[in-house]
Amino acid sequence: MKVFFLKKIRPLSLIERQGLIYMQIIRTLHNPLRSLTLSYSNADMDGKEVMKSTLMTRFEDLYELIEPSINMMIHHEQLYLRGSRLPDHPINEAIDDYIASKNNAKIIDEVYRDRLGKGMSVSRMETYNKCPFQYYLKYGLRIYPRIDDSLKPTELGSLAHYIMEKCLDDPEHVHEHAFDYIHDHLEKKYQANMINKFFIDHLVEDMKVNVRVVRNQLDHDSFTVTGYEQPIQGLFGDIPVGGIIDRVDCFEHYMRIIDYKSGDKDLNLDFAAQGFNIQMLVYLDLLKKETKLDPGAILYYSMKRRILTHAIDKKYTLHSAFDLDKYHAQFTMKGYVIDDEKYTVTNACDIASIPINLKKDGTPDKHSHIISQEKLDFIMELITNYITELYEKLRAGNIPILPTKSDNNNPSIYPCTFCDYKSVCLFDVFYNENRLIKSKYLSTLKEEEANEQL
Structure with a gap:
């Protein structure tokens, strides 16, 4: 399944919004349901009365609608205007208990904490970093989504x-x-x-x-493959971790690790310093300790289908003959090259396959993804400290409902989008908060360090 995030250029008109609602209703009515319950508000959040949608009138023309007799207490007064309180009513105590439970972090009893696991995989740590409660349900209680015949x-x-x-x-x-x-x-x-x-x-x-x-990329650079699906394990800080590296390449005393992805993925150093998408960085650190080789590159190769473009006619159909030489540059990998001012690693790579653009003088331009060993060491120190602190919280049984969210609304950071446990955690926008992740984290640290030196 491919997911596209569309940037809305302008607000939708009333007719366009109704059209989207109609499509959702049509999909719902085509499902084999015994019954369908419809509900709508009589008032908005400010207590102002709203008109019944014309859709309900159309439903009344098409179906026999039955108003159910619901055995539950329904307040017709405007609770939001009263701060969710009714004078001298027992609902006030229930609301206070609910708010208290939402604001307090949940601590797992010590006798059960071993069930959270001791030797953490990097992917598990990233899940805890995104949302502790999601981690607890998935890896602690081992609640998994129902399995069906659809491909995952x-x-x-x-x-x-x-x-x-x-x-x-x-x-x-x-x-x-x-x-x-x-x-x-x-x-x-x-x-x-x-x-x-x-x-x-x-x-x-x-x-x-x-x-x-x-294979064409390998033919055009000096690196040679030394391992496929190479297992790696060791200590990252004091945390035992392990995993599989899709491909390891070597050139002289440099190593290059490559991760094959079925979708798009890149290495964001600001997010990595806050514990996101760190798996390959951790594996690189473990491999460096094991082999004593210098890091040369950490790259992601996307295996998803490209919509290729011709340099002249700008057309390429799914049935066009594939010209490898012509479209080779369309398969440039993402990630980072770790290099010094001699650019030894850069020149040993097939330049069309790495995320670096060279100027006429042979040096990378400012948009190239190239970092020094010194900067990589600094980032790895940040990650080690961050993950160590995170691991201590996990082992202490700290499982709050606290999903992350980036300050630039990056969808890869927000764990609730495709979460299988949304109906369980009951995240409440009025009482729960997101843990904010900074999109300019490294530059913020640099500014703070400069201010401290003044």
């Missing part, structure tokens, strides 16, 4: 990773390797659902292109 993004991602592992050295047999994996892991879903079959078949065809592109 993780399943497609595992297939794509398997093809990369097996076929970079055997590019002529992508189809055979892919269907060996499908037979062993996805056969039931592949045969039972034509939509699943469509997505899997197209993914295999896309991966044939990706294998050709990655």
Whole structure:
């Protein structure tokens, strides 16, 4: 499934808003439901009366609507105008208890804390960093979403990773390797659902292109592959972690690690210093300790289908012949190159495949993603301190309902968007808060350090 975030250029008109509502209603009515309950407000948040939607009139024309007899206390008075209070009413005590429970952090009893896990994977730590309560439900209580026959993004991602592992050295047999994996892991879903079959078949065809592109990238640089799906484990600070690196390349005394992604992903150093998207940085640190090699690059290769453009006619269809040389630059990886002023690592890489643009004098421009070893060490120190403190909170059983949110509304930081547990935590916008993540964190630290020196 591909998700697109659309930037709204202008407010929607009344007719456009009604059109979207109509579409949602049509989708709902086409579901095989025994009954459907409709509700609407008689007043807005300020207590002003609002008119009943014309949609209700249309429903009354199409269906026989039955007003249910609900055995519950409904207050017709405007609670928000009274601070959610009714004079001399027992509801006030219930509201006070609710507010107190929302404002207090939940601490797991010490006898149960071992169930939270001791040796944390990086992905688990990132989940706790995003939302402690989501972590607790998923890894503490082990509550998982219901499994159905639909394909999950993780399943497609595992297939794509398997093809990369097996076929970079055997590019002529992508189809055979892919269907060996499908037979062993996805056969039931592949045969039972034509939509699943469509997505899997197209993914295999896309991966044939990706294998050709990655092999071409390797042919144009001085790095050589030294490991696929390489396991790594060790201590990050005092925390035991481990994982798998998709690919490790080496050149002289430099190492380069590459992560294959089924979607778009980049390394944001400001967010990394606050514990987000740190998995590859942690693996790089562990590999450095294990091999004694110098970090050269941390890169993300996106395996998703590109909409390719021709430099002249600006057209490329899904049925066009793929010209590897012409479209090679469309597959530039994201991430960072770690280099000094000699640019040894940069020049050893296929320049078209790394996120660096060279000027006429051979030096990178200001938009290039290149950092020094000194800056990388500084960021790793920040991450180590941050994760150590985070881990101590986790082991103390601190599980507040406190999802994160970035100050620039970056969707990758907000964990509630696709959370499977939204109906459980009952996050209340009136009483709960988000933990704010700074999009300019490193520059803020630099300014604070400069002010301290004055």
